[in-house]
Amino acid sequence: MWDRIKLEPSKFALHLAVLLIVAIWTFPTAGLLVSSLRDKNLIATSGWWTALSTTDRSAQGRMAEPAKQVSKDGKFEISGSLFEGAETAGVVKAFGLKVQKPDEFVAGSTATTEDGKTLTVMNDGSYIYTSPVAFEGDSGKRLFYINSVPPKFTTDNYSNVLFSEGIGRSFVNSLTVTIPATIIPILIAAFAAYALAWMKLPGRGFIIAVIVGLLVVPLQMSLIPLLKLYNATGFLSKTYLGIWLAHTAFGLPFAIYLLRSYIAGLPRDLIESAQVDGANDFKIFLRIVLPLCFPALASFAIFQFLWVWNDLLVAIVFLGSGEDQLVLTGKLNGLLGSRGGNWEILTASAFVTIVVPLTVFFALQRYFVRGLLAGSVKGG
């Protein structure tokens, strides 16, 4: 009895906390996605959570000019549709002749003005404006109405940002930076980690201590010396090779540290068994250690990929700002300044930016969960 009573609230609290965290993560992402798919006029007038409902907004239109009037039963009449030539159609709920009162008359009813003119506006936006005397003037009369717009989704924003705003090109640039900058440190670190975990080297402990020490060196501290070095060599500055090497260097201490502790945790018997089976260190590494440390490789790959993908500082310092080198974060930063008011562009760009990290995470996350070692040693 006591167990139940004590256990339940803590479990409940845990579930609640998890739910809260999930909500905190999911909500903005969902909002971003929904916003990026909405019509740009709708984003400006209502929040993303109203995306599935029709929205009422006041609008104004102009009726056809008097030149188009026709004479009918001794009266003069102008007719047409409010939505002629408009991008977004909708349903007219109410209309009015004064800007202060766009909802004065219900759609379908007939409004009569003091000088005997009558105006009827139907739901579909068609109107009939009649007058006992001929209309005069050059331009049509202004009309105010409440337009209820149905939900509308579009991928225009994406094609816009990808092909006209230059996000597409930056996306490719980001991938060009990120993929090698993830793979190179993994390759180097895996070899180093195996050596530091299982090979008898003089000064192994010292090397490990130095690597752990390098973990706490702030990246910013090395930017200027590194940049000077690059400029001195000439061929590395403002090149992709240069930034790959920079990201590799910044990522290596963590990579070696993470992989070494994982590889050192592999059962000793496995390595020794392979030694007795006549495998040399290189073969043990390739055939036994590398396949078994895949979860660690995957988790480091996720870390490094996300870090490089989201990096702005290193990219600004080591890459140029030309179209062929500007990465997504840099481009996004630029868009914020130049197109700050265009939400449809910003949301679509932001979503393009996060879609790759999300894909990487979901593709590799199962390696966190799966126990690859099951069955190797006793029990299992």
Place this chain on the structure above:
Amino acid sequence: MADIKLTKLNKSYGSVHILKDVSLDIKSGEFMVFVGPSGCGKSTLLRAICGLEAISSGQLEIDHAVVNEVPPSKRGIAMVFQSYALYPHMSVYENISFALENQGLPKDEIKKKVEKVGELLQLTPYLARLPKALSGGQRQRVAIGRAIVRGAKVFLFDEPLSNLDAALRVQTRMEIAKLKRDMPNTTMVYVTHDQVEAMTLADRIVVLQAGRIEQVGTPMELYEKPGNTFVAGFIGSPKMNLVTGAPATREKCTTMGIRPEHLQISTKASAKAIAGTVEYTEILGSDSFIYVMTEQGMVTARESGSTAIKNGNKVYLSPIAEHIHRFNESGQRIN
């Protein structure tokens, strides 16, 4: 055909001395078992023979060649690890073929050999499986298969049965005995802390304690003529009674050893008997163990079948004269 010769072998980790002047001859084709309490260095000795531990001083010869500095794979040995050490990401076939692959054998030859071993160990239906899809006994057989397929001259077993449950352990023990019969020329060295395994499998047993060899001999030699009190207490189940004081003095020794099965238990007093009170009895069906508290401490006696003796009974234990083991003050056997 390979014999193993150890001469004054020492192994120390820094100041910790694990193996102390171990000298031993293992004859070709012999089944040698190392037993001893945990921490006695038996596994270290095996690993030193294997080449996984460097030897601090002394000499190790396999097949008349000094192999102190030879890597494990070049010593002509195969090792079966306690944890099986199967490669978890490789199928049974790949596990068995890994060593052959490292030798650079052609593929069809590897296939032939692996299939032959698979047949021998009844693993043929499982060759494509991963180790995690096998039972404990099957994993054990794969580990043995890996050793067999290389055609090694020396097999080293490091407590291979300790991860199996009791029933499977007996079965696998018999399989290993059969394996040895089928491969009479292969030298096998087997480490265990289970003296039943040692007694049933071994041609000869090495009893180790604190890094030293206490005694080497056939199972029956160790049972019948333990060289010192340690071996006397270690071999045999239940343990041999080691009695000091008046009964030992009567036999002209410091410590008198008498096995439980060599004590006659009676409720009537007699001159040479040791008197005591029954503390506890265990009736196993085939035999019964009676634990008697005497002036010299707890003494165990064995009776065939069931027993009429109850807890609290006053009993007299008389040793059968020809089965008395006599040890001097330093614990060595007196003949």
